[in-house]
Amino acid sequence: MLIMRTTRSLKLTEHGRVIFDRASAILADVEMTLDAARQFTRPEGVLHMTGSIAFGSGRLADLISRYLMQYPKVDVRVSLEDRIVNLAEEEIDVALRITAGTQWNLPARRLAPIRWVYCAAPSYLQEHGGTTDPRDVAGRECLVYPAMTQNGG
Incomplete structure (x- = not known):
């Protein structure tokens, strides 16, 4: 028995006091451990x-x-x-990295969308015509940034 109960009071038994003191010490240790861990929450x-x-x-x-x-x-x-x-x-x-996919065996996540801008000299557009569909660019001669294309070049 850990607690002696009467109609007017509750009192710890000797066994109850031992368990209470030990549990209090354990909780104090846990609190000190958490305080120590909180010191390391700021990266350095x-x-x-x-x-x-x-x-x-x-x-x-x-x-x-x-x-x-x-x-x-x-x-x-x-x-x-x-x-x-x-x-x-x-x-x-x-x-x-700016990439069309993650073919590596590494954890990755998308951080932001990338907006592609296709530019052409007026003389090129006059000779080859313009387009409003980015898929049409695939069939044209273009200077591209290799690291930003799906196949790397």
Whole structure:
């Protein structure tokens, strides 16, 4: 029996007191452990990331700046390149790529849609005609950014 009950009071038995004291100590240990863990919720250390040249040169500086304002103890190291990197071998934490799909065996998620802009010189349009359907571009000679095409070139 852990508690002695009367019509007017509740009182712990000797066994109840031992269990109560031990449970209180365990809860205090849990609370101290959680307090210690809360100290590590703010990221710190080195974050190695890579991004495509097109995305990195246009958007990455602003994103990193905002990230560092929120997490000043992080040292961000960025490499802008269009090749597919081996994240494990090159010790890369995050890779941002503009791609039509994820054919790699890595966790990935879509961050934002990309709007394609097709441009042509007036003389080209005069000679070959224009189009309003982006699918028509596939049959034309174009200068493309290989890393941003579905087959990489």
